[in-house]
Amino acid sequence: MHDIELRQLRCLVAIVDEGTFTDAAIALGVSQAAVSRTLAALERALGVRLLRRTSREVTPTAAGVRVVAQARRVLADVSDLVREATSGHTRLRVGYAWSALGRHTVAFQRRWSAAHHDTDLHLVRVNSPSAGLAEGACDLAVVRRPLDDRRFETAIVGLERRLCALAADDPLARRRSLRLADLADRVLLVDRRTGTASPDLWPADARPATEDIHDVDDWLTLIAAGRGVGVTAESTAYQYPRPGIGYRPVRDAEPVAVRLAWWRDDPHPAFQAVLELLTELYRTG
């Protein structure tokens, strides 16, 4: 039993598009016999008749219509793949795990598209330690901790204050700012894979209890419900304002470094430009 092949799918959609085997053969640049055999092989492999042939016209069966629709999807994905492999450089995807660039986000996008209107910029959220770099979902990533994966390298582009996220009706939310010690008796909601908070911000003998979460939406929901508190970077407050949640500076927590991450061995061609632009944005404002 042979696996099906793209050649067969290309043949199928060509027949449906052209209307006859003969015209499909011309479109594909092969003989009519080849088209006939190729489609027969596909039908045999799938165990279903896909096209109803008459000497007048050829029309898909019900199964054929479904398969053709799916085949088009496959072929579209394949051409995406080719574009992904070859071009890849007319587009720049910057990944981030929780929050992107906070108040610099808009300026970043605007100044980028002004200076590099040839490669368009996309910001994508991917909840993974490398913010999508390892998954191929982006070309560069904004992260807030060094990556231990040796395939990647990071550089600090700026610093951010740490804020505490509290339920709006939490007594602490009435204060203008807090200290780490104020949170020691709370439940700290942390994302161990991507987050910026960790219990070792506190002295070893006064750490809050922690609970693991894996998504910024869970985190927000639980905090709003008073089920715990969070400690995060300033840009989170910018990117996820919520009615039920208040953000307050934590005075004695060290600032968190904002890093750009890239593939050590083949950085995206635009990487240097992004690094410089981000560094400048964080320096000047």
Place this chain on the structure above:
Amino acid sequence: MHDIELRQLRCLVAIVDEGTFTDAAIALGVSQAAVSRTLAALERALGVRLLRRTSREVTPTAAGVRVVAQARRVLADVSDLVREATSGHTRLRVGYAWSALGRHTVAFQRRWSAAHHDTDLHLVRVNSPSAGLAEGACDLAVVRRPLDDRRFETAIVGLERRLCALAADDPLARRRSLRLADLADRVLLVDRRTGTASPDLWPADARPATEDIHDVDDWLTLIAAGRGVGVTAESTAYQYPRPGIGYRPVRDAEPVAVRLAWWRDDPHPAFQAVLELLTELYRTG
């Protein structure tokens, strides 16, 4: 220049999954040499190096990661295609263009899953004349006009009243019911491809002006804004209640037939059962 083939993508993901060319060869049931050549051909076809080989390990390049991710998508689509072709009958998708079965929808789903728990039922909205039948998006369709496409056949399963849809602040909305003549000076919003209203409900000398729309959401938005009125089947009111819109019966408009449509030459195996169930639902209430 050769097109890329699935064999090459299968090879690529096998290498990445297994970690070495040799193990991939075993997993694929071919020789190591074949794997090496096949991947080289893929890289040549794409013009990009996908894997970095050392004698110790093989790791994807940045381009490789992107391509692998896309390749997995392609292969998943292909196995969907195979399932689509072969099974096809463990699942029943019923399409509808605007509104489905109105107040019978819930009963239909409940009674179906009670009697046929082997094939699970999906209702899908597709705005096309055949409600997705011609596009392969569904196996059976609920429509409200005969289909002129000879590939399909339809049967009436019941009748529905026609309602007029008005902006809530329209003077006519204060009435309990209307006549067609009340609407003659309004703009009638019609969907020529799938809708149930058409100017020939009116006598030839007293027809309202019409405007074409192509989606139920547009239709609702325009009506709520007072830009026109709609005439539709009763189930639309059930399925799309909107704060700004009121539905009122049109006393002198003929009821509209609700039809089940199927592929004439290869009806879905469950078609007879659906036809009977729907007919009963409409007959009994």
Place this chain on the structure above:
DNA sequence: GTCGGTCTATACGCTCGGCGTATGCACGAC
């Protein structure tokens, strides 16, 4: 009905793409 045109299916022979075996080469362990 017959004839001719059109379209798909099948037969036959050939060619070349892809395979396996064998071997070379690079790299790391010891």
Place this chain on the structure above:
DNA sequence: GTCGTGCATACGCCGAGCGTATAGACCGAC
């Protein structure tokens, strides 16, 4: 150095897939 491991390449073989040619089905014209 020697050995082990793993990818790349050379060589010969085989069959999948191709084109040509032809059969068969269908339809419209006459």
